[in-house]
Amino acid sequence: MATEPEPAPTRSRTTTRAAVALLGLLFVLPAAGTAPVRAQTPPAHYHVTKRIPIGGPDAFWDYLTVDTAGNRLFVSHGTHMQVLDLTSDSVVGDIPGTPGVHGIALAHALGRGYTSNGRDSTVTVVDLGTLKPITTIQVTGRNPDAILYDPFTRRVFTFNHSRGNVTAIDAAGDSVVGTVPVGGTLEFAVSDHAGHLFDNVEDSSQLVEIDPKGLKVEARWPLAPCREPTGLSIDRAHHRLFVGCGNGLMAVVNAATGAVITTLPVGDGVDATRFDPGTGLAFASAGAGTITVVREVDPDHYTVLANVPTERGARTMGLDERTHRLYTVTMKFGPAPASTAQRPHPRPRPVPGSFAVLVLEP
Numbered sequence: 001m002a003t004e005p006e007p008a009p010t011r012s013r014t015t016t017r018a019a020v021a022l023l024g025l026l027f028v029l030p031a032a033g034t035a036p037v038r039a040q041t042p043p044a045h046y047h048v049t050k051r052i053p054i055g056g057p058d059a060f061w062d063y064l065t066v067d068t069a070g071n072r073l074f075v076s077h078g079t080h081m082q083v084l085d086l087t088s089d090s091v092v093g094d095i096p097g098t099p100g101v102h103g104i105a106l107a108h109a110l111g112r113g114y115t116s117n118g119r120d121s122t123v124t125v126v127d128l129g130t131l132k133p134i135t136t137i138q139v140t141g142r143n144p145d146a147i148l149y150d151p152f153t154r155r156v157f158t159f160n161h162s163r164g165n166v167t168a169i170d171a172a173g174d175s176v177v178g179t180v181p182v183g184g185t186l187e188f189a190v191s192d193h194a195g196h197l198f199d200n201v202e203d204s205s206q207l208v209e210i211d212p213k214g215l216k217v218e219a220r221w222p223l224a225p226c227r228e229p230t231g232l233s234i235d236r237a238h239h240r241l242f243v244g245c246g247n248g249l250m251a252v253v254n255a256a257t258g259a260v261i262t263t264l265p266v267g268d269g270v271d272a273t274r275f276d277p278g279t280g281l282a283f284a285s286a287g288a289g290t291i292t293v294v295r296e297v298d299p300d301h302y303t304v305l306a307n308v309p310t311e312r313g314a315r316t317m318g319l320d321e322r323t324h325r326l327y328t329v330t331m332k333f334g335p336a337p338a339s340t341a342q343r344p345h346p347r348p349r350p351v352p353g354s355f356a357v358l359v360l361e362p
Contacts (some may be wrong), residue, residue, distance in 0.1 A: 004197060015253065022213045045308075054091055054357060055353050061076055062103060063076050065314060073327055075357065081094070084142060085307065094131075096133075100143070102116045103146060104116075104146065113126040116158050123137040123156070125292050133356055139167040139169075142161075145160065145161035150169060157197060160186060168178065183204075187201070188244075192255065206221060221258030226245035227246055228241055231285075240255060240331060241253040244284050245263075262301075264292075266284040266304075267286025268286055268288035276324055281305075282294040283319065285326075287326055289311070289312045291317065293305045311358060313328065314330040314358060327354065327359065332354035334350075
């Protein structure tokens with residue numbers, strides 16, 4: 001993920017689209033161990049229903065993580081991690097001492113969370129009950145970005161953006177157990193919970209498969225026509241990956257073979273993607289101020305249902321799989337400063353104290 005907010009589109013990301021009607025989906029709960037069965041319903045719409053101000057002067061933010069077990073939202077925000085109660089829509093916790101925090105991995109079986117702190121290349125271990133830091137772990141790389149807990153190995157993995165390697169941490173002992181050299185600038189990552197990790201390599205436009213037990217790269221797959229991949233999410237039931245691409249696409253990838261099944265147009269400045277197994281909808285959030293909604297017709301066929309307006313800069317996203325709500329964050333922006341020879345295209349300046357969470361509901 002980027003280490004600065006992206007209030008405006010960059011490079012070739014030039015397309016924004018008006019919101020269109022979204023065909024809603026309801027699902028029938030299956031028997032244990034089977035994939036969800038879904039049925040079409042009359043049209044529905046995703047739209048912004050709330051704007052929750054949480055303030056603060058810092059103009060850096062990154063991953064959003066919904067804690068469904070605790071009914072909370074973890075929001076990375078500069079040097080600290082803010083925690084929102086999703087019933088009261090209020091800040092109920094603040095985890096300090098996390099400089100340049102990108103995200104948090106939740107290990108409920110251990111009652112712990114793990115933050116990736118980019119500025120000092122550490123992981124802060126947090127008690128999920130009290131939201132108090134327990135200890136700090138130095139990673140074997142620079143700028144840990146994506147972070148996840150893999151229940152298959154009971155390990156935490158940081159994907160180190162600036163050195164192109166992955167640090168493996170024993171979650172029971174809070175100690176580093178190995179490093180996986182990958183190369184390149186590493187972005188979002190996911191686990192299939194069955195012995196495979198997947199990670200986007202932004203500068204080479206590749207997807208890599210990693211063995212989380214043997215700590216080695218198993219496969220490297222090109223993502224063309226996708227360029228500069230960032231966001232990554234997974235449909236574990238059907239072995240499909242959803243990649244957000246810097247050239248305005250979402251790539252759907254077969255997680256078993258690495259084949260790009262299809263690509264779909266998404267918003268300008270895409271960062272995060274999410275997949276909702278209950279509704280069969282995939283989402284891509286973009287800094288230009290849209291969330292693209294994609295329907296999984298079947299594992300090999302997909303269609304864009306809507307481009308839902310959010311706000312400028314709202315490029316990251318969280319999903320609550322129980323309520324099907326989406327969450328994104330941004331700030332208000334003032335006018336851009338005057339251009340100079342050194343900065344011919346300056347970005348608009350964020351308004352201090354305007355940081356807020358946007359809630360989208362179907």
